Amino acid sequence: MQEQSNHPETPAKKTVVFILSADFSGSTYLALTLGSHSQAAYVGELYKMFLDDPIPCRLCEERGRQCEIFGDVATTRSENIHHLVLEKTQKRVLVDNSKTISWSQRFLSEIRFQRKYIQLIRDPRGIAFSMQLRHQQMDISSWIKQNCDFREFLQENQCDHRVITYNELAEETDKTLTESCHWLGLSFEPGQKQYWNFEHHGPGRNGATAAFLENYISPDKQFYDKAKTSQFHDLRWKEGVDARTTEMIMSDSRMKNFLTDFHLDFSETGLTRKGQ
Numbered sequence: 001m002q003e004q005s006n007h008p009e010t011p012a013k014k015t016v017v018f019i020l021s022a023d024f025s026g027s028t029y030l031a032l033t034l035g036s037h038s039q040a041a042y043v044g045e046l047y048k049m050f051l052d053d054p055i056p057c058r059l060c061e062e063r064g065r066q067c068e069i070f071g072d073v074a075t076t077r078s079e080n081i082h083h084l085v086l087e088k089t090q091k092r093v094l095v096d097n098s099k100t101i102s103w104s105q106r107f108l109s110e111i112r113f114q115r116k117y118i119q120l121i122r123d124p125r126g127i128a129f130s131m132q133l134r135h136q137q138m139d140i141s142s143w144i145k146q147n148c149d150f151r152e153f154l155q156e157n158q159c160d161h162r163v164i165t166y167n168e169l170a171e172e173t174d175k176t177l178t179e180s181c182h183w184l185g186l187s188f189e190p191g192q193k194q195y196w197n198f199e200h201h202g203p204g205r206n207g208a209t210a211a212f213l214e215n216y217i218s219p220d221k222q223f224y225d226k227a228k229t230s231q232f233h234d235l236r237w238k239e240g241v242d243a244r245t246t247e248m249i250m251s252d253s254r255m256k257n258f259l260t261d262f263h264l265d266f267s268e269t270g271l272t273r274k275g276q
């Protein structure tokens with residue numbers, strides 16, 4: 001099949017999928033499973049390549065080797081980074097887990113590849129638990145605003161996008177990945193769920209990717225160490241989040257409107273689509 005085409009909607013055109021989500025939403029899990037497809041690459045939180053004194057690739061840094069994908073691209077201009085990495089990896093799809101509007105909007109006029117976007121939403125009780133582990137208090141107003149801002153950005157710019165909940169990803173993994181891959185012009189490969197079987201390169205690290213790194217401490221490290229070679233639905237919040245925080249989230253007056261707007265409901269295992 002011809003790889004390049006002048007028509008922007010031709011499936012053969014290379015694609016960058018930008019993930020937009022609040023912190024602790026499971027975006028690393030989503031990005032790793034998509035990026036483990038044989039024709040895709042996970043590139044982590046790519047914006048971190050352009051922070052002061054960046055480390056191009058945490059994995060290769062720890063292993064004391066030059067990263068063959070990112071080792072010499074840190075000095076490039078940000079506008080070219082996806083294009084360069086697509087060239088280097090020879091993959092059809094890059095999964096950029098930078099998660100922010102400010103990063104995504106830099107590439108709105110990009111025509112060298114297709115741009116697609118996934119807004120990932122996780123039950124705020126799960127996020128509150130992850131923050132509690134880090135001695136942080138969740139601000140539900142900020143979380144609602146952030147997710148509404150993502151939606152506004154995607155709609156205003158007529159971005160080709162999907163909304164995925166963490167529950168769909170964790171409970172209906174095959175269905176969610178099959179649909180997402182199809183939308184990205186790929187055929188789902190069951191092996192991509194075992195993301196730990198592949199090496200992943202990128203500048204960012206957090207609890208989930210840190211599981212691959214030996215010398216990194218995180219409040220989630222022990223949990224991910226146990227879970228890193230299996231699929232799992234992180235439901236620690238059900239036992240672990242304090243009652244006051246649950247009450248604050250469930251009784252917030254703006255939450256009802258948010259759930260209506262996004263066609264979501266609270267369930268025993270987290271946010272799910274209405275009627276499911």
Ligand SMILES: [Zn+2]
Nearest residue numbers: 057060067201
């Ligand atoms: Zn590397």
